[in-house]
Amino acid sequence: AQRVTQPEKLLSVFKGAPVELKCNYSYSGSPELFWYVQYSRQRLQLLLRHISRESIKGFTADLNKGETSFHLKKPFAQEEDSAMYYCALSGGDYKLSFGAGTTVTVRA
């Protein structure tokens, strides 16, 4: 069985401060991990995927197989980063398992 855990429902940071959203997963094989984001009044969209190894909007995430984690990080949060963030896992069989999501609020 595959499972994704996002331990923080809410995360509030000040503008310019670092932000880290935690994601842990449970999967017996080699998973593919994603971060999706939903800004206010917009549809859920892909932020980044671990196999791309790229930084999107200043965010990065590294897959740590030893700790089974895929934490999302940004060194300097901006107000436009306020959104709902979902970590998701695919076992390569078309299906995504999502975490419960973390609502991020960036305060001025």
Place this chain on the structure above:
Amino acid sequence: SQTIHQWPATLVQPVGSPLSLECTVEGTSNPNLYWYRQAAGRGLQLLFYSVGIGQISSEVPQNLSASRPQDRQFILSSKKLLLSDSGFYLCAWSSVGQPQHFGDGTRLSIL
């Protein structure tokens, strides 16, 4: 470019009434299609997925069913809605090996 349309955006239905939510994709052929539900305070749960016309896989036992009458059309249905069917329903599509793209969702309230 590819687009996904999902409607209606909101729906209020009485208990015991039927349901039909529709999702269509444009600009691609033979997409994988998905229906998710998000209950309050919980993550997205995969309900159904389809890899081709008439091919539906159900992930969780429930009061809902899905159909794919055409290549780019995916329908979520119920004959008799329950209060527990309330939630936010999302349709998504993907090409093989590619990330999923989501529609705007339907907010379903059962009275």
